Amino acid sequence: MPFNEFLGMGGYGFYVWTSWALAFVVLIVNYIAPLRREKQLLRQFSRRERRRTQ
């Protein structure tokens, strides 16, 4: 199948690709957020501990 035809999705390209793109954005954002949050929390708490021990 030629690549252009694949992108066109039989005329439904806009609907198909928007759906898939949105799914990826939503899932990736939802995964990165807690990873960053945890790092941020650990950093914040270890700063606190360092202040305490000084």
Add this chain to the structure above:
Amino acid sequence: MLDTMWNWLHKLASPPMFYRFAGPAANGFGWLSLALLLPGIFLSLAGSPPDYQQGESVRIMYVHVPAAWLSMFVYMSMAGAAVVGLVWRIKVSHAFVRASAPIGAAFTFLALVTGSLWGKPMWGTWWIWDARLTSELILLFLYLGFVALQSAIEDRDTADRAGAILVLVGVVNIPIIHYSVEWWNTLHQGATVTKFDKPSIDWRMLLPLLLMAMSFTFYYASAALRRTRCEILERERNSEWVRELTGGIDAVQ
């Protein structure tokens, strides 16, 4: 056997144990999800035939149907954890309920939007107040309502209990979503993902659908455990073990 399992569960109920368990478990589920996602994407977009009525637009279904399943699965998991939290007063359980809500909302949002993107070319409209669509929209509001309630209540224990009760009351919506296509005369089609009924779904369509659904399920497990870890850290910020964990750690810098 049952005894060791019970002991293990009992240990998991302690926040530091759960925190330690959730990290590697989240990684495992994450890799599983990815391993299923890759063949799932390939078969959904290229390796499966177009539908004889919907043409290539059927490829939206490989996102839409799993997302809709997960929107309900996440809710039922929250309800299960809410019961455990209420009955046995297990804080980790409440943390898990709270951690699941944004993910459930995300899947519900995806189900609604991808449905809309399919509805426009197939039905000729982005939206219709049909029983299935309306009950799914109510599910989104339940998730958002839960999140709003959590941030509105200052006291953690009160917020946990109120949230759990809201989740349990909302469970009534789940069978409504599921049976809406039978109880009402909806534009949304009935259940057609079956091998036991006619018309039976083609294997080449069923396989990517199942791969995507399993991938989404493991994604949920992984993402929810990640969020639960944050939730536990915030709740236990002043406890001995969090202090020990973060005392003089240079590794996290």
